[in-house]
Amino acid sequence: MAVAHVKVIVIDCPDPTALARFYQQVLGGEIENEGRRWVDLHLPDGARLAFQEAPGFVPPTWSPEHSSLQQHLDLGVTDIESAQERMLALGARPLDLDDDGGKRDFRVYADPAGHPFCLIRP
Known part of the structure; x- marks a missing residue:
């Protein structure tokens, strides 16, 4: 028996609204809380992505041979x-x-x- 279920996937970023708009164009859905430090994207299939402002955000380095992407x-x-x-x-x-x-x-x-x-x- 499962202990939990995925409620939301949260992605750190410097500009939550801008990244939510990008993924809205890619995946569809409705944006909630635009212009805030936490912006939700409710996807058509019921899933939800959230974009969280992260001061000092550093993007992952792309080099699969030399670093972990983590997710x-x-x-x-x-x-x-x-x-x-x-x-x-x-x-x-x-x-x-x-x-x-x-x-x-x-x-x-x-x-x-x-x-x-x-x-x-x-």
Whole structure:
């Protein structure tokens, strides 16, 4: 029997509203508490992401061989090429786009605050 369930995933960042808006464009949903130190994004499937202002925020360093990312989001997409184009237009930064000619089912990006995330093929 489970002891708990995930209520919200909280992401530290320098600008909670800006990062919530980025993920709203990526995932949909409704933003609550805009302009505050804690901003919620209620996703269409009922999940919730929260963005918390973190003074002195330092983004993770992308170098999987030399550091721990500790956590990241895997986002499923149906068409990785068009999703990539949209992500880059929204302000994502490419970190590792070498998918070995389509043999690897993911590509890695950083959101505008520097958190890594992956786009995953079905």
